[in-house]
Amino acid sequence: MNAAALPLPTRKDEGYRYADLAALETVWPAAVQVVRVPAGKSAALSLIADGNGPEAREIAITLEDGAVFDLRLLNAGAAYGRIGVTVTLGKGADFTLGAAQLGGGAQTLEVVTEVTHAEPDAQSRQIVRSVLGGHATGTYLGRVAVARGAIGTDAEQSVRAMLLDRTATANARPELEIFADDVKCAHGCAVGELDAQGLFYLQSRGLPPADAKKLMLQAFIAEAFVGAADEDALTQAALKALEGLL
Amino acid sequence: MLQIDNLSNEIAGKAILKGLSLTVNAGEIHAIMGPNGAGKSTLAYTLGGRPGYEVTGGSVAFEGADLLAMEPHERAAAGLFLGFQYPVEIPGVSNVQFLREALNAQRKGRGEAPLSGGEFLKLAKEKAGLLRMDMDMLKRPVNVGFSGGEKKRAEMVQMGILDPRLAILDETDSGLDIDALRICGEGINAIMRKPDKAVLLITHYQRLLDYVKPDFVHVLAGGRIVKSGGPELALELEQHGYEAVAA
Numbered sequence: 001m002n003a004a005a006l007p008l009p010t011r012k013d014e015g016y017r018y019a020d021l022a023a024l025e026t027v028w029p030a031a032v033q034v035v036r037v038p039a040g041k042s043a044a045l046s047l048i049a050d051g052n053g054p055e056a057r058e059i060a061i062t063l064e065d066g067a068v069f070d071l072r073l074l075n076a077g078a079a080y081g082r083i084g085v086t087v088t089l090g091k092g093a094d095f096t097l098g099a100a101q102l103g104g105g106a107q108t109l110e111v112v113t114e115v116t117h118a119e120p121d122a123q124s125r126q127i128v129r130s131v132l133g134g135h136a137t138g139t140y141l142g143r144v145a146v147a148r149g150a151i152g153t154d155a156e157q158s159v160r161a162m163l164l165d166r167t168a169t170a171n172a173r174p175e176l177e178i179f180a181d182d183v184k185c186a187h188g189c190a191v192g193e194l195d196a197q198g199l200f201y202l203q204s205r206g207l208p209p210a211d212a213k214k215l216m217l218q219a220f221i222a223e224a225f226v227g228a229a230d231e232d233a234l235t236q237a238a239l240k241a242l243e244g245l246l
Numbered sequence: 247m248l249q250i251d252n253l254s255n256e257i258a259g260k261a262i263l264k265g266l267s268l269t270v271n272a273g274e275i276h277a278i279m280g281p282n283g284a285g286k287s288t289l290a291y292t293l294g295g296r297p298g299y300e301v302t303g304g305s306v307a308f309e310g311a312d313l314l315a316m317e318p319h320e321r322a323a324a325g326l327f328l329g330f331q332y333p334v335e336i337p338g339v340s341n342v343q344f345l346r347e348a349l350n351a352q353r354k355g356r357g358e359a360p361l362s363g364g365e366f367l368k369l370a371k372e373k374a375g376l377l378r379m380d381m382d383m384l385k386r387p388v389n390v391g392f393s394g395g396e397k398k399r400a401e402m403v404q405m406g407i408l409d410p411r412l413a414i415l416d417e418t419d420s421g422l423d424i425d426a427l428r429i430c431g432e433g434i435n436a437i438m439r440k441p442d443k444a445v446l447l448i449t450h451y452q453r454l455l456d457y458v459k460p461d462f463v464h465v466l467a468g469g470r471i472v473k474s475g476g477p478e479l480a481l482e483l484e485q486h487g488y489e490a491v492a493a
Binding site: 195196197198200201202203204205206207208209211212215216218219220222223 | 294295296297317318319321322323328330333334335336337338339343344345347348349351352355387404408
């Protein structure tokens with residue numbers, strides 16, 4: 001079956017449960033970017049999605065034995081933005097994902113990952129931070145699959161969302177599917193609002209409310225970009241998107 | 247400098263301050279003492295403009311302007327500093343970045359030019375030295391992982407950098423060991439004991455007043471000032487307790 005013949009997903013497809021299907025249809029099927037990191041090599045990719053129209057991307061990553069890959073995503077397009085990531089890790093491979101989603105208005109943003117630890121001793125870390133205002137919806141669906149025999153796996157998912165308005169929605173579903181013993185899999189997930197005490201503290205020192213919020217949110221999303229090769233470019237782009245939200 | 251007239255307020259519908267009046271002039275240090283639950287911290291937060299502290303009556307004039315009409319950041323720009331009893335931790339935000347932005351926001355509010363990074367660091371270093379605080383600590387996130395004493399010293403460094411006209415210090419002495427108490431006391435004197443500045447010192451104990459000598463001491467009980475006097479009043483309170491003195 002060629003790509004063009006792929007049927008449009010429906011709500012029943014788990015990975016598309018929260019998608020903006022009408023917007024998805026306009027860009028369907030998503031172009032697939034294939035990444036293969038050879039054994040023992042390192043590579044990195046940063047993707048800044050902050051365009052005006054709907055966007056859907058798929059990144060299919062294969063890490064051979066001992067390969068290292070560092071992926072950073074800023075998902076802040078003005079309309080629908082979907083980034084799908086599938087990763088297969090070889091023996092001793094190392095995968096890092098740092099993603100920030102910033103949305104307001106009626107935006108729908110989603111990062112959907114499927115990380116497969118196919119062989120022993122591989123590591124994966126996923127850090128996803130979402131800031132959502134207005135009627136925006138931000139979703140993270142992340143499945144970590146540990147194959148039979150993939151002992152020594154170390155997988156971690158840290159998912160946090162900050163809602164600026166009560167009308168915004170965050171969906172977070174970290175998922176583990178483990179078929180091996182002796183593995184370490186951790187996931188944490190939290191949805192909250194900016195700490196009112198912290199905001200008052202910053203304001204009492206002279207920061208206007210919008211600047212105080214920006215400072216706190218900047219720190220919140222920085223966790224997704226810390227240590228990236230182009231941390232500055234990502235941070236600047238995120239800051240610009242953040243200013244649009246406040 | 248500060249004129250509080252018949253101030254009443256409530257938090258979540260419960261009346262706390264009940265007609266409190268107090269005048270603080272430039273060059274003066276006032277201590278406010280009182281039993282737990284008297285409304286001391288409420289007074290500090292109300293003057294700082296904390297949300298949820300609803301003023302139900304009275305007025306507060308600061309340098310002639312209506313303080314209660316200002317937003318918290320406008321109060322800061324006008325020269326008011328609130329020292330927190332429990333300074334708040336802000337993960338991920340460095341002290342240096344936060345204080346530089348805060349100071350420059352205040353300067354902007356007053357129509358002054360912003361300080362450059364170099365100028366700011368020089369100022370921060372000087373004030374940190376005053377409180378014997380390592381500059382490395384100021385590069386760390388605001389109050390995160392600081393001990394109780396370090397938090398209070400960091401508050402005083404902030405006060406030094408922001409250089410307010412009026413400091414309202416809410417139990418700055420709580421959680422301090424003997425050395426930190428002396429360092430904070432000396433810091434308050436160095437920064438605030440000036441003819442054009444004033445301090446409102448909220449405390450439970452005489453010991454901070456050994457270092458920062460007040461010109462006036464007030465007893466706050468049941469939401470009002472029930473007794474005022476000179477420094478000797480604090481000693482009397484220490485000896486005989488609030489009940490005996492304020493009765």
